[in-house]
Structure formats: C-alpha cells, structure tokens
Amino acid sequence: APLILLGVFTGLVSMVRFILAAMNALEHLEEEKRTSTNFSRVAEAWSDEAFPKLQNNSLKPYKPGLKAAIDYFGDKPIAEIKPLHVQRYADYLLSQKYAAKTVKGKILVVSLVMKYAVLNGYIEIDPTTRIRLPSHAPKTKREAATEVDIDKIIASTDQPFGVLALFLLMTGCRRGEAVALTPKDIDIERKTVSITKTVEWLGNVPQVKPTPKTDAGVREIPLPDSLIEHLKPLMSQEYLFPGHDGKIISSSAFSRRWARSQANPGIECTPHQLRHTQETLLKKVFFPCRI
Numbered sequence: 413a414p415l416i417l418l419g420v421f422t423g424l425v426s427m428v429r430f431i432l433a434a435m436n437a438l439e440h441l442e443e444e445k446r447t448s449t450n451f452s453r454v455a456e457a458w459s460d461e462a463f464p465k466l467q468n469n470s471l472k473p474y475k476p477g478l479k480a481a482i483d484y485f486g487d488k489p490i491a492e493i494k495p496l497h498v499q500r501y502a503d504y505l506l507s508q509k510y511a512a513k514t515v516k517g518k519i520l521v522v523s524l525v526m527k528y529a530v531l532n533g534y535i536e537i538d539p540t541t542r543i544r545l546p547s548h549a550p551k552t553k554r555e556a557a558t559e560v561d562i563d564k565i566i567a568s569t570d571q572p573f574g575v576l577a578l579f580l581l582m583t584g585c586r587r588g589e590a591v592a593l594t595p596k597d598i599d600i601e602r603k604t605v606s607i608t609k610t611v612e613w614l615g616n617v618p619q620v621k622p623t624p625k626t627d628a629g630v631r632e633i634p635l636p637d638s639l640i641e642h643l644k645p646l647m648s649q650e651y652l653f654p655g656h657d658g659k660i661i662s663s664s665a666f667s668r669r670w671a672r673s674q675a676n677p678g679i680e681c682t683p684h685q686l687r688h689t690q691e692t693l694l695k696k697v698f699f700p701c702r703i
Contacts, residue, residue: 449534451485451493451525458528477521480505485522490529495539498522502545515545556689557581557681564677565686573673575642576653580686583633587683588612591654591661592620595647603635613663620660 459478463471484501485493501522505515523540530538557565565581568574579590588610597606608630611618623630635643646652655661661669670683681689 449490450487451490452482452487454490454529454532454534455482455485455525457532458525461528462524473517474521477518478525480518481522481525490526490534493526493535493539495542498540498543502543506545512545519543519545555685557685561679561681562689564679568673568677568679569642571673571676573653573669575646577673577679577683577686578639578642579653580683581689582636582639584687584689585633586610586687587666589629591618591651591666593652594650595652598635598643598647598652600640600644600647603637603640604632605635607631607633611660616663618660618662 455478459474463474466474481501484504485497488497498519502515502519505518510518519540523538523543526535526538526540529535562581565574565577569578571577576590579585580587583590583605585605585607589607592609592611593605597608598604599606609623610621610629612621613619643652650658651660653661655665674680
C-alpha cells in the first residue's frame with residue numbers, strides 16, 4: 413500500500429510539473445506574441461476584419477487614416493506603443509496643419525486598432541484612452557462655390573452635366589443622392605424632390621443604397637420653377653442623371669463628365685462645394701434651399 417501511495421504521489425507531482433511547464437510555455441508564447449507583433453500587422457488584421465462590414469462611403473476616411481498610422485508606427489511592436497507615443501502622433505498630425513476633424517479621424521483609427529489588439533491579446537491596455545487633442549487644433553471652413561461659379565452654373569445648363577450642377581446648387585444634395593434619383597422621386601405638381609436613397613461606388617461600380625448617408629438624409633426638398641423646367645425633359649429616363657448607357661453612372665464616368673461639362677464655362681467648384689452655397693444662392697435667386 414505505501415508503495416502504491418508513493419507511486420500515486422509521484423505521478424501527481426509529475427502531472428503538476430507538466431502543467432506548470434505547459435503554463436510557462438504558453439505564457440512565454442503570449443509574451444512573444446505581444447513583444448514581437450508590430451503595429452502594421454495588427455492594423456492590417458483589424459482592417460481585414462472591419463472593412464468588409466463598412467459601407468464604401470464610410471471607408472473613405474478610414475483608409476487614409478489606416479495608411480497614415482501604419483506609415484507612422486510601422487514595424488514598432490504594438491506592445492511598446494504607450495500613450496506618449498500616440499500623443500506624439502497626434503501632435504505630429506497637428507504640425508502638418510491637418511484640420512481638427514481630420515486629426516480626430518486619424519486618431520480614431522489608431523484607437524480602433526488598439527481596441528482590436530486588446531481583444532485579441534496583443535496588449536492589455538489601450539494607450540489611446542487618455543489622448544486629448546490640444547484646444548488650438550486648427551479648424552477649416554468648408555468653402556462654398558464662388559459667385560462667379562454660381563453665375564456660370566446658372567448659365568450653363570446646356571452642358572452635359574449642366575442640369576445636374578444646377579440641381580446640386582439649388583437643392584444641396586450629395587452627388588450620390590442626385591444620381592440615384594428617378595422620375596418617381598420628382599413631384600412636378602407639388603414642386604418637390606424626395607431623397608430616399610443614395611449611390612455609393614465600390615471602386616468604380618455604383619451600388620444603390622436604400623437610405624441616404626444619415627437618417628436625417630431622408631427628406632423632401634422644394635424645387636424652384638426654373639429648375640423644374642430643366643428637369644421635365646429628363647422625366648422619360650430611368651434615372652435623371654444617368655451614364656451613357658442610361659443606367660447609374662460609374663464613379664470614373666461621373667468625374668470625366670463633370671470635368672468636361674465644367675471646363676468650357678470655366679467652373680472650378682466641386683459637387684461637394686455646392687452643398688455649402690446656400691447663403692450666396694439666396695442672394696442670387698432668392699430660393700431657400702435646404703442643405
């Protein structure tokens with residue numbers, strides 16, 4: 413009996429030693445994982461998981477933010493990145509004269525990568541939680557179209573995209589909302605346009621999304637008589653502002669046609685700038701558009 417007990421005890425000791433050795437080996441592997449995995453590797457793993465879940469338009473600020481973070485932190489082991497390093501990155505961005513909103517967006521990307529790193533065991537504490545942007549972060553003012561451009565747009569409805577430019581000017585719609593419009597969205601009698609969907613481009617391929625960019629984007633906008641007269645000839649088309657095949661226009665085709673239609677009259681503003689032209693437009697045509 414004593415020999416049996418001794419054998420059992422010896423077996424238990426060996427098992428405990430094996431378990432402790434396994435735990436030490438696992439801890440060593442985890443430590444090696446934390447210390448040897450660089451920021452770029454984790455950032456790319458995060459983007460592979462997160463980006464497919466985002467709509468194409470939502471990806472636009474994340475992609476340059478991810479590239480900027482990888483360019484800055486690169487091969488630095490992610491476990492070695494502390495709050496001081498993230499703060500220095502924010503200060504660096506500010507020194508490059510980025511607007512406050514842009515800096516916040518780029519820091520958000522780093523924060524999302526770090527949260528992913530915590531969840532996956534690369535680090536234990538997110539170093540971005542205490543980062544604050546300085547109060548003197550520069551702010552940029554959204555530029556509206558100039559009065560010269562407004563005059564040229566109003567006078568250039570015979571250009572290929574002339575009516576579209578006038579539509580954007582007078583409604584404050586986004587270009588994706590405009591190219592998604594069909595004749596059913598226009599109520600000639602009530603003089604309104606209903607914004608209920610938008611187009612997003614996945615690369616160059618257009619995709620119709622059933623809702624605009626935000627919940628507030630679902631809206632009804634009044635149309636002035638002058639604009640309605642320009643829209644009437646388009647009411648027999650499948651889309652009001654289509655590509656050459658009559659279908660939704662691709663991103664590259666949109667850019668080319670916009671450039672061509674604006675080159676001759678010398679219009680310099682972008683479609684997005686037309687969303688911020690209400691005050692000047694009021695002075696020009698006395699039309700209270702909603703942006």
